[in-house]
Amino acid sequence: TIIQTFPNGLIDTSEIKEHTNVANEIHNFTKRFNVDSKDKFKFINNGIFGYTTYDAVKHFEDIEISKKEDSLNIPEIYYAVYQNIIAINHFKNEAYIFAHCFDSESNIDDIHHLIKAKNFASYEFTSQGKINSNLTDDEYKQHVELAKKHCARGDVFQLVLSRKFEQEFKGDEFNVYRALRSINPSPYLFYFDYGNFKIFGSSPEAQLIVSNGKAEIHPIAGTFKRTGNDLKDAELANQLSTDDKENAEHVMLVDLARNDLSRHSNQVTVETYREVQFFSHVIHLVSKVTGQKHKDVSTMQIVADTFPAGTLSGAPKHRAMQLIEQYEKTSRSFYGGAIGFMDFEGNYNHAIMIRTFLSKNHQLHWQAGAGLVSKSNPENELQEVYNKLGALTKAIELAENI
Known part of the structure; x- marks a missing residue:
């Protein structure tokens, strides 16, 4: 079901049918809003904010994604236009306050008063x-062996299989986010509170960026664990950049990004290739693939073309997703989906929901996987999953002392 709620109280409900174009529905929703401000800012100041779960791919592609046992019951796609946006320039210590008004006075003075009051509750x-x-661990290693067989048979070149983790808690999970952003600073730091559930994380990877018609994908594939010793890490970075298995994985995903963008874009280019980047707990290989979207195509169509990220499915993407559906015991839900914003001009910036928690009913949920190829070593792939989750488990520990 598609539910659209508007500021005037109108609620529009429609059923998703076989011919329904969900990407188009989201595009049309954004076109019902007008922005009066003629001022140009280099940062987001209007638009929709929210997420698209991995499971929502069934609305973009002809693929079966079932609701499995113990699935998280959250909307597959959730976007909202917020009354206020506060944009902070940390370099200049400046804050910009924006108000979306509908038959009402601006509440910017009220927001300004709240900021100056500095009163907020904190909980343990x-x-x-x-x-x-x-x-x-043994079951995951068995999954690695299954993936290797599919790669050897030629069903897929690569398959990303994941496992899910859960932790019960009491108190305020915002402390986990505070700890996470401290120990794992990443390009995307986010905390979305939806009342009965929350999504927060520190993702290293963009799902898709569209700016003035230029679309970008930054495939991250190839992972080594950091040691904490800069000299050893530099040596590991050199090993990563020459590792046959990690490079083969990376090349496949760069090709996949090129193919996805080529569906409705021109001038598709690999602007940077196999760049080594350091994160708090891991070292990654990163590339940048860009294209100029066709003028008559909406940003949401580019989203549909490129969703989910190949780094979270494998290649070829369609067959890889079928195998994920076959082997993973739990629905992915938020994991591997995208979270961020799109303004009313179609500029789009979303992170992939990796290194991400979902909190619901006093339980934290998180997930990680590994890109599996025919040369994969089960023990190494298991450790890669734990390496990727190192920052998250450490954040849970640190949150108890904030």
Whole structure:
């Protein structure tokens, strides 16, 4: 069901049918809003904010995604136009306050007063019991062997299989986010509070960026664990850039990004290739693929073309997603989806929901996977999953002392 709620109280509900173009529905929703301000800013000051779950790919592609046992019950796609946006320039210590008004006075003075008051409640966070997973380590290694067989048979070149983790808690999970952004600073830091659930994370990877018609994908593939020693990390970075298995994985995903963008874009180019980038707990190989979207095509069509990121599915994408549906025990839900904003001009910036928590009913949920190829070593791939989750489990520990 598609539910659209408007400032005048109108609620528009429609059923998703076989011919429904969900990407177009989102595009049309944004076109119902007008922005009066003629001032140009280099940062977001209007538009829709929210997320698209991995499971929502069934609305963009002809693929079966079922609702599995123990699935998280959240909307597959959720976007909202917020009354106020506060944009902070940390370099200049400046804050810009914007108001979206509909038959009402601006509330900017009220927001300004709240900021100056500096009154906010703070609560403690305590984890309860041990971390649980939907797979044991041995079961995950069995999944690696299954993926290797599919790669050897030629069904896929690469397959991303993941496992899910859960932790019960008491108190305020915002402390986990505070800890996470401190120990794992990333290009995308986000905290979305939807009342009965929250999504927050520190993602290193863009799902898609569209700016003035130019679309960008930044494939991240190839992962080594950091040691904490700068000299050793530099040596590891050199090993990563020459590792056959990691490079083969990366090349496939760069090609996939090029193909996805080529569906409705011109001048598709690999602008940077296999650049080594350092994050708090891991080292990654990163590339940048760009294209100029066709003028008569909406940004949401580019989103549909490129969703989900190949780094979260594998290649070829369609067959890889079928195998994910076959082997993963739990619906992915938010994991591997995208979160961010799109303004009313079609400029779009979303992070992939990796290194991300979902909090619901006093439970934290998080997930990670590995890109599996025919040369994968099960023990190494298992450790890659744990390496990627290092910052998240550490954030849970640190949150108890904030």
